[in-house]
Amino acid sequence: MIALALLSGVMLSSALMVVRSLNLVHSVLWLAVTLISTAGIFVILGAPFLAGIQLMLYTGGIITLMLFGVMLTGKQTGIEIPNTSDGQLAGAGAALAFLAPTLYAIWSVDDFGPALGPVDAKVLGTAFLGPHLIAFEALSVLLLAAMIGAIVLVRRKDP
């Protein structure tokens, strides 16, 4: 419980930094902190395999990608990339407007039932290659498509 409190504290405060930081690179790094602490929470919630995935894919892959993105569009060409915000009040209002009914809904449920314990990677593996095979394959196609799409989108017309 304490671990959860600590991790969630870190996660939320770093998430706050993500949305408030004035430096884009900092924002990205704060996101990495958020994702790592989320992975910790995953472990607490009995999903060690997913925690690993989270660390590898997100913290390893996505953050790197993001940084590339920042750098690619960064100051090389002399264009300032500010990381400002505006309409904070409206944004906060919107966030609260979402939060209020959601929290109300969450806390109006009496009991979610007992915890079932950690899930083995093997279980997930069988699920992927068993009942969810088609979805799994579709996902791989989707990823491929996303990759190709990204390449097509950013390809320079005049190489």
Add this chain to the structure above:
Amino acid sequence: MTTAATLGLVAVLGPLVVALLLAVNGPVRRTGVGAGALSVLAAIANLVAALMLANSWWGEHELVDSTEWVWLIANGETIATVGVTIDGISASMLAVVAVVALCVQVFSWSYLSDEPKADFGRYYMWQSLFLFSMNALVLAPNLLQLFMAWELVGVCSYLLIGYWYTKPSAAKAAVKAFWMTKLADMGLMIGLIIQYRVTGGFGFHEADAVALGASVGVVTFCYFIAVMGKSAQFPLHIWLPDAMEGPTPVSALLHAATMVAAGVYLMVRGWPLFDLAEDTRLFMALIGGTTAIFAASVAIVQTDIKKVLAYSTSSQLGYMVAALGAGDMIAGYYHLTTHAFFKALLFLAAGSVIHAVHSNELSNMGGLAKKMPLTAGTFIIGTLALTGTPGFAGFFSKDLVLEALLHGAERNPVLWIPLACCLIAAGLTSYYMFKVVFLAFFGEPSEAAGHAHEGGIALSAPLVLLAVLSIGAGIPVMGALTSQWGHEAHFHVSPIGLAGTSAMLLGLGAAVQLHYRGGSLPGVAALAPVGNIARSEAVDKAWRVAYKQGLRTLAAGVSWFDRYVIDGLVNLSGVALLLGAGRLRAVQTGKGGDYVYAVLLGVIVLAAWTAVVSA
């Protein structure tokens, strides 16, 4: 099918077949001569059939034969038939039509010989169509078929008046003729509708008249409206003079002898109905009398030979209508038959003159008696018949008309008015006809008349035939008609007959004095204002105003209303929507954040909705 019905069908279908053949087969039509030959052949067949019918059944009062086919049904029951009906009236009328039609078709052959071949073929196609329509009208077994044929002859008239379609005046005259008669035909349609509502049919026999009961007055009045249009009665006569834009043989056949007489024929056919309608007949007599004198006075001031004859036709039709109005069917019908011959003769002779001098104007004629003795002779015979010179056909029939009016006036004094009108009109007729004779055939020849010469056999043969009939059709026809209805209608010298003859002699005297001797008469100058009124075409102008300022303006108003009020509302709603949408477009800022807010709003609303539903 009996012989009578078969002959009737031959008369009707022969010309129809020719007309259809020429309509469908362009190459034959465009040979011109071939088309004409076919058409004339059909007219000859028609004449033979008509004469056979007339020979056997002329004077038959009773129905001889009737062959009918179902034409319209309602709830499985017949409501209208088409076919042919042979009885004394239709047989005699058929013969009249057949004779004049053949004369005219033969005459046209020469008259229109200079026309392009295609147009020549077109002319004969329409002639055949007209002959079919007219025969269908004459032999109609009920008033509905009569009406249908009535409209068809109207169309033929439209087409033939507009034969020289490149002449704007001819095109206008054709349309005008159709409009005027169509306007009047609404009366016939209303009458038929009412008759159908009351009796469930369109018959014209005694039984139908009885079945009509109290409605007979309304129905016959409606029918008479149509008669006024077709038979060029005041004030619906204005199309007839303009119709002279057509070729002269057309004027002879349609606008003098047969088609315009269809109005009178309708009343003869539907006599059982008209016989019972006292009030309608009074109206008829008054209209007839008015037309007789009005048209005769206008004829006096015309300088165009065909217009004189046109107004004369209108005037003579007024005589027939007046006679029928006075309650004497035989007098009216008798005058119809004799008039058909002598007026056709006059038109054809006038056509012969026009053919020779290439002008309609009397001032371009003169002294033609020496150049064209046959034409002059036949024209004079026609004139004598028309003016009612004793011994000629017109004399007997006109006498009968006057007598009928006199008899009527003894019962109903109002009828003195039409009687007086007709008497005066007789004098006027005599004056303007002899004026034409003197101006065209005597005196100094004009430049154009100098080169005039008689036409060929095709031109002269019809004239001779019609001249013979104009002289001889008097007593025999009267005899036949008399025997037909067992009616006392033989000729005798009477005061009214003498009055009519005196009026005619007065007119002749005036014409001789003014136009033959070139002298003058006291009081002629005083009549100048009357002449101006007659020349003013006031009735024509009134109709033109009603059309231009009335109907056209109304139409323009309705159209404006449609474009700017009805359609305006439609457009306005469209514009309102577009402008409103323009306002609403401000919502679409194009900023990503705003769309997120919108999505969020949707999520929250959905969530709230779910909460409410589950609660």
Add this chain to the structure above:
Amino acid sequence: MTQVVLTIAAVLFALGIYGVTTRRNAIGILLSVELMANAVNLNLIAFAQTLGSDGQTFALFSIALTVAEVVVGLALVVLLYRTRKGIDIDLASDLRS
């Protein structure tokens, strides 16, 4: 326990909303979207704790999808940068013609 985690996830998601609506930088928005996706994954796993392993399977799918989304999203950012010389999201307001 589940409720606590769900609450945390909801707060995380709310922070994501805040970020998406307030950030003007396209990459910033992408980061905020990641936060929201993360919150969703958290939710899925929290539910998986009591409802069975399918939630985790689903979360795995979700992560993979997020990867795809980020790839395309970044590509779009690069494109935006190239065509508009900047990545301020307000530069791309073509929806308002």
Add this chain to the structure above:
Amino acid sequence: MTPEMIVSAGQASTAAGGFGWLSLIVLAPFVAAVIIGLLPERFENAIRNVALAGATVSFGGSVFVALGYDRTRGGLQFVEDFPIVESLGIRWSLAADGWSVVLLLLTGVIIYAGVWASWTLESRAKEFFVLLLVLVAGVFGVFVAQDLFLFFLLYEIAVLPMYLLIGIWGSSNKVAEAGPFALVFRVLDVGGKEYAAMKLTLMLLAGSALILAAMLGMYWEAGNTFNLTELAETEFSSTLQFLAFPALWIGFGTLAGLFPFHTWSPDGHAAAPTAVSMLHAGVLMKLGAFGVIRIGMMLLPEGAQYWAFWVGTVAVINVLYGALSAMAQTDLKYIIAYSSVSHMGIVLLGAATLTTNGWNGAIYQMVAHGVMTGLFFALVGLVYGRAHSRYIPGMGGFVKPMPFVAAAFTLAALSSLGLPGTAGFVAEWLVFLGAYESAHWWWTFPALLGAFITAVYVLAGVRSIFYGEGPPDTFHDLEDAVDSERIALWILGACIVILGVVPGVLMIFIDPTTALYLPTALR
């Protein structure tokens, strides 16, 4: 094939209840459209021939159905019925009654002539024929559909292609407007073909919305059935009848050019290409009138009787209003379009009389006007295509270069004014008789006046276009109809005359069906 065989074929299909002649008629144009869709654009001749084949099959099928229809038995024949959406009670249910037979024939004639009339079309012929055939498939279907949902579906299929047909192949005739309406005219681009297409589609769809509402009301109240026979037997509540009938009347009426919802018609018809105007005025407008009678009056008799006075009175206004509006037009196509409004008023008047003659006349007028206006629009398209102008006062003397067109135009004009011996007379005459027999006899007189005004404007039009001294020098390529066009003109012209001289050929179908149906509407 002998008549006996044909009759037995008709009965066989009745017994089997399967797929048969009517489906063939309905689907043939559709199949042709699909085939054309698959053909490459450059095969122009193949495209035309497939279109013609589709039209011919439907036309031939219609003739077959007419020959095979057992008139002594009457009623619904050639029944085909199988479910599409069982749970909602939607069925592919087709059957022909006497009315359907004549209207199928009409549609067959018009599409056949229409394909010939658009034979020389050059721009995007492929898409044009596809849309045209889809439209026609819808029209054929509506006339034989015995399922209300199917009816509505096919009705929409028939209406919607019009938007593209006018929007793409239409012609614009913009008029610069000054004064208070200038803004409106500019904003909406009045006179443009897009404007016309949009207006037509929107107004007709608004009408469809009303129909849909009424349809669903009936569906629910009758207990979830779309079957027309069952619906006709249902006694709907007075409230529904009172509300649903006007919805159907206005909804369907909009397509029939009902005043004051007719203004799509002049703009739409003026902008549409020849074959489309022919089909639209010739057949599609009849769908509206057919709907009013077949759906409105027969399913909702109480409502129909309650509203009959208004239906008839508005129809009379239609007749007069259309005629007067036509008289004031100077644009050739507008004249014909307004005359359609006027003539469709005759159909609606006949329907409103609720008498045998009136209904017979209404159906007859649908056919008569269909053929006549089809001929008119074919000719107008022909004149427009050669004169490149529709402004009548600028024309004159066209009979010299185009005598055939002039003759056909005169025939159409004469039928339009109700000349005996042409189809128009029979229809108008029956409607007049019916109107005088009805509860409101005075309807006859304004309607008659409308017929007279028609005579005034059509003959004035004929005179200004064709008569007078030779054509002005500004017209260079005036020439007479070519062979493919002549086929269309001959077919339609012959129909006008035959239907005018021998009305029996259609009355033997129409009258028994009217006798069967009229009591339904009078109950």
